[in-house]
Amino acid sequence: MPDLAPLRPGDPERVGEYRLAGRLGEGGQGTVFLGVSPTGARVAVKLLRADLAQDEKALERFVREVSTTRRVAPFCTAAVIDTGVDQHRPYTISEYIDGPTLDAVVATEGPREGSALHRLAIGTVTALVAIHQAGIVHRDFKPSNVLLAPDGPRVIDFGIAKALDRTSTLTKATIGTPSYMTPEHLSGEKVGSSADMFAWGCTMVFAATGRPPFGTDSLPAIFNRIINLEPDLRAITDPALRELVGQCLAKDAALRPSAEEALLRLLGHASGASSPTAPRGILAEGSAAAAQPAGSDVHSSHRQAGPGHPQRGPSHRQAVSQLHGGPLDHPSSLPSPYPAEGAARRGRGVRLSIGAGLAVTLATAAGIALASRGAKPDRVVSAQTTGTQQAATSQPGGPTSTPMISALPQATRTIKLPDGSITLYENDDDPLKLNSYSTDRGENLYVRTPGTGDFIKNDRYIHYTVNASGTQALATDRLYDGDHYSVVSVVDRRPGSAKKTKIRIAKTPVYPFEPEWSPDGTHGLTTLYEVGGGTNETEPYTFKKYGYAIIDIAGKKADIVRVKRNDESTGSYFWRRDGQAIGTWVLTDKTAHIRFYDLRGTVLQNLPDIGIPLSEGGESLSPSGTSLVTYCRGTPEEVCVRSTDADLEAQIRVPFDTRWFIGWYDDRHIAGWRRKGGGYEAVVIDFEGQVKRVLADAKEDEKKTMRFSRGR
Known part of the structure; x- marks a missing residue:
């Protein structure tokens, strides 16, 4: 009492x-x-x-x-x-x-x-x-x-x-x-x-x-x-x-x-x-x-770093490079908006690594109004359709007779991409579809013509990503507008439409990168960096993570969320699969984890100590949001599938020596690039490490940015 x-x-x-x-x-x-x-x-x-x-x-x-x-x-x-x-x-x-x-x-x-x-x-x-x-x-x-x-x-x-x-x-x-x-x-x-x-x-x-x-x-x-x-x-x-x-x-x-x-x-x-x-x-x-469910005791989520964890807070690029025993080029690159301040400065760019090791080419004149210089007309480059891919997969070093399982759609067309050696093997039923890619470290962007295998060289945008229905795309404009604002365009991809809605994001020197659609397609998301330096020919640019922007597609406006927390986040922000939170990877001196914010920047959740990420964006999360995949501790030749709930011990270890992760094909298969002879191939594997499908191959590593979208 x-x-x-x-x-x-x-x-x-x-x-x-x-x-x-x-x-x-x-x-x-x-x-x-x-x-x-x-x-x-x-x-x-x-x-x-x-x-x-x-x-x-x-x-x-x-x-x-x-x-x-x-x-x-x-x-x-x-x-x-x-x-x-x-x-x-x-x-x-x-x-x-x-x-x-x-x-x-x-x-x-x-x-x-x-x-x-x-x-x-x-x-x-x-x-x-x-x-x-x-x-x-x-x-x-x-x-x-x-x-x-x-x-x-x-x-x-x-x-x-x-x-x-x-x-x-x-x-x-x-x-x-x-x-x-x-x-x-x-x-x-x-x-x-x-x-x-x-x-x-x-x-x-x-x-x-x-x-x-x-x-x-x-x-x-x-x-x-x-x-x-x-x-x-x-x-x-x-x-x-x-x-x-x-x-x-x-x-x-x-x-x-x-x-x-x-x-x-x-x-x-x-x-x-x-x-x-x-x-x-x-x-x-x-x-x-x-x-209350039995066994609902909540255990501490803080564990000691195991082998393979970064010890002094390296970037993802450095950590994975250490795992693989040598330098590693990340496939994602972020080219820059071009300034309009004088022809002599338009072509000047400085290559810089942003946190996650993303190669960036950024021009000068942050803080100066960027005029709308005459955009070059789009140059159409028709893809070479060479036929149907053979229903066989391959292992490093050459082809084998490993059959595809019937549960996965087999390729029905082969597409040779312009400006390089990459070949796509596609099926209309593929849940992942390539809709844009970049070459020359992001200087050249190619955009797919809706409903075709043709890719168009586009000088207007830096990034371009398509929604699940294939009807719209989010594209980051290369130029600030006349009032010094960076812009994201909402592009109507329906046949016969040339409509583009420009949405202001943030005033210079803040610039958006890596747009992506919310799961329900009603909003967009971009990662914001504050660009500094570059005031003369020899001064390098600096990039500071600023936060993110939530884009209301119907309302034609963007809400800026300034993330002031010094969380050592790396890579881009991404949607949680329920569309109610924004995630980012955080690498510290002992752990790597995903931190989720609400749509206003409040910290909601941490998925702690989960291993080095295969990708610094949302590709690590499964389509259902119930699982994620990382490198297993101590080895670059296995990836670990983990639950996203409170118990983050690895559920499955998958033998997969991948150099660039593409994402989840579906909830039971993942996709990534691996070595094949003197080049590379993009494959879909199951949780036993068996190759079930080839998505693409290339004769050599051309450091392309390939944006596979979920949907059409």
């Missing part, structure tokens, strides 16, 4: 029909007593301060408001038994919970972690499901309103804050606990159930750290952090729980998940999708503690 203090002078001996046996606690709203009913049952009696209601009508409204809480199902809550007014003081009678508050336990025993934190999360969010299904908003969810009973956590005092909000003489801003208030509450906006999810996220951070996420000092400082700053969630080591808490702490209430969605995710439903009946079905089975 919590500490029971004796009654003080002036305390009533009875409230209604309940005899008061002692004090359980006192807060800003009033005092909680241990009460005893006429039958001897123990109850919690909360007697509110007399000054919290203005008049008799206010008291009546309070009683009506609080009486609605009796509808709340008794799942992880302290049931409300009665409410009324005694000597002009409103009161509530609740089920007595024999257990300390969460803040008291954290103060004496320290923060929660592992399975204890996970059980706390499930129990408390189950309580919010029950509260919200009754049409109630807690409005004052916090650690002192969570009791840790022997049978699991219980949430108390739901609905009282809302009742006081309508009847109290206090201002709205003071009803609630400052450290757990929401941005919309502080702005005077309407507060709904999403505010409880924000407070729940704050409470989970407190449980994991012993501190509220926005501090406990002065009110102005707390309110400023709530409105403007993002919390530090690193203490929550379970990636799934950390992601959920981060989403609950979104500044925009519309971006927070509901309690039902949160509960389903905590119970192992990865999508978090809910139906009108699903949460009620879950609650009908019993308490959340009983519904």
Whole structure:
């Protein structure tokens, strides 16, 4: 039993029909007593301060408001038994919970972690499901309103804050606990159930750290952090729980998940999708503690670096080069926008490696308006169609008779690419299709004509990537516009259309690279670099990771997300497969991991210590988003397939000595380049390392950038 203090002078001996046996606690709203009913049952009696209601009508409204809480199902809550007014003081009678508050336990025993934190999360969010299904908003969810009973956590005092909000003489801003208030509450906006999810996220951070996420000092400082700053969630080591808490702490209430969605995710439903009946079905089975999956202990995700991990924070290029025992050229290259400031400077470029070892040719005049110099007309180069590929695959050193399996589509046409030696072997049913590629370290871009095997040399763009339906492409323009803005064009690829929509991204010297489509095709994403230096012929350019831009295709606008965190990220930003987060690879002195941000730049999740990436973009993630592939520790001749959930131990080791990773062909096959005699071939392999399909071959390594798109 919590500490029971004796009654003080002036305390009533009875409230209604309940005899008061002692004090359980006192807060800003009033005092909680241990009460005893006429039958001897123990109850919690909360007697509110007399000054919290203005008049008799206010008291009546309070009683009506609080009486609605009796509808709340008794799942992880302290049931409300009665409410009324005694000597002009409103009161509530609740089920007595024999257990300390969460803040008291954290103060004496320290923060929660592992399975204890996970059980706390499930129990408390189950309580919010029950509260919200009754049409109630807690409005004052916090650690002192969570009791840790022997049978699991219980949430108390739901609905009282809302009742006081309508009847109290206090201002709205003071009803609630400052450290757990929401941005919309502080702005005077309407507060709904999403505010409880924000407070729940704050409470989970407190449980994991012993501190509220926005501090406990002065009110102005707390309110400023709530409105403007993002919390530090690193203490929550379970990636799934950390992601959920981060989403609950979104500044925009519309971006927070509901309690039902949160509960389903905590119970192992990865999508978090809910139906009108699903949460009620879950609650009908019993308490959340009983519904918790067995073996749900959360293990620490920090492991010691193994053989093959970078030891002093090298780039991906350096790390893979070390694995392979020699220099390695990355296939991705980023050419530059050309300046319009004088013909003498137009052709000047400086080659530079950006973080991930991407070869970049960038011109000068960052900060100077770039005029629209006359674009050269596109030069059409028809591909040479030579026939149908033989249904055979090959091993390094020459062809073999390894048959293709019928599950994968066989090539029905052979296409010789212009300006080089690469040959494609294609089928209309291939889930990956080449739609653009670059030569001469990115100086020349070739774009596929829709519905054909012809590739057009294009001088307007640097990168070009096609959506899944094949109807549109995102292309980064080589030139800043007249107002010094970099531009991404949305190109209509439908037959007979020449429509191009130009969307401004960022003002010089910030420039976008590597555009890609969101999984649902409604948005685009580009990685932003801040370009510096290059003010004279001898000064090299510098490139600093700036953040990313989310492009609203229908709205024809871009939102810039400045990632200020110094996270040593490398390569481009990429979409998580659900389209709700943005990922980037992070290499430190001991680990390599993927960090996910929400669409506003808040850190949501880390996939920690997962090995050196095969690719510095999103190609490592499977189409379903459930798996990823990296180099196995200690060897460049095996790749490891891993789960993207909390258990990141390698599930499958695949023998595959690849030099350039293309991506996942489907969820059971991956594609990449490997040596073949004096040249290279792009192959599709299964998880046993068996080659099932050849996508392309080349006589030599020509350092091309080949952008395979998923879809048409």
